[in-house]
Amino acid sequence: LGLSHAGQFGSSLASAVLVEGSTQLGFLHTPDGPTAIMDIHGTRDRTVPANVSNSWRNTECPVKSVGRHGCTVSDDLFFYTPLAEILGIWGVGNNCSDPRSLLSLDAGPGGDYVHYPTQPRFDGLGDFWCASRSIASGCMAPVVWCTHDGKHDWPWSPDERHPKPFIPHHHVLFAKLMWWFMSQHRRSDFLSPAALDQIALI
Secondary structure, eight states: OEEGGGGGOOTTSSEEEEESOOOBTTOOOOOSSOOEEEEEEETTOOSSOSSGGGSGGGOOOOOTTTOTTSOEEOTTOOEEOOHHHHHHHHHHHTTOSOOOSOOOOOOSTTOSEEEOOOOTTTTTGGGOEEEEEOGGGOOSSOEEEEEESOSSSOTTOOOSSSSSOSSTTHHHHHHHHHHHHHTTOOGGGTSOHHHHHHHHHO
16 A cells, blocks of 8 residues: 555555555556556646646646656656556556557546446545456456545545545545455465465575
8 A cells, every 4th residue: 555655666565555656757667576456546636646637737748758748747846657657567567468558548438448346335435436457458467547536635535625524534444445455366366386486485
């Protein structure tokens, strides 16, 4: 589990839930092995924006080598990798059958992603919604992205648009979401017997 800059880590774990995190431009690399990943971003996060459309003051990427849509610009003027590119690299690390490292985040008919239902107590609360690579992608571990109507904070946190929490003890509800996802995946699910034998020797 990681929030903001802590959300840059997790590639050696069985699963990871990354909240409002990203990778600074130029530091993205393929994970060491399959990891079940759930990325969560607020649609109004300008501190670590997920997409160019969320960049501070709608600023386009000023780095000419990656193009105007090749990075996001935060409100403290850091440059980050767009979420679609990050998720694509997770897909490569998870051995998804589609070799492309950059996919559209379109979750509509024929899109690269499909709706990923969590549980009724989570889905729809504060516009919380998730999508994942389709079953046809054959990923060894799921690649999931989620959005919520919030800023640079945990889902269902109060802000000026929602002065009161969506529910009491919203942090507890998020912990239950995290555990619901992470408890479904073990490192042994993704590793070969030979790899497990090597780990046992360490």
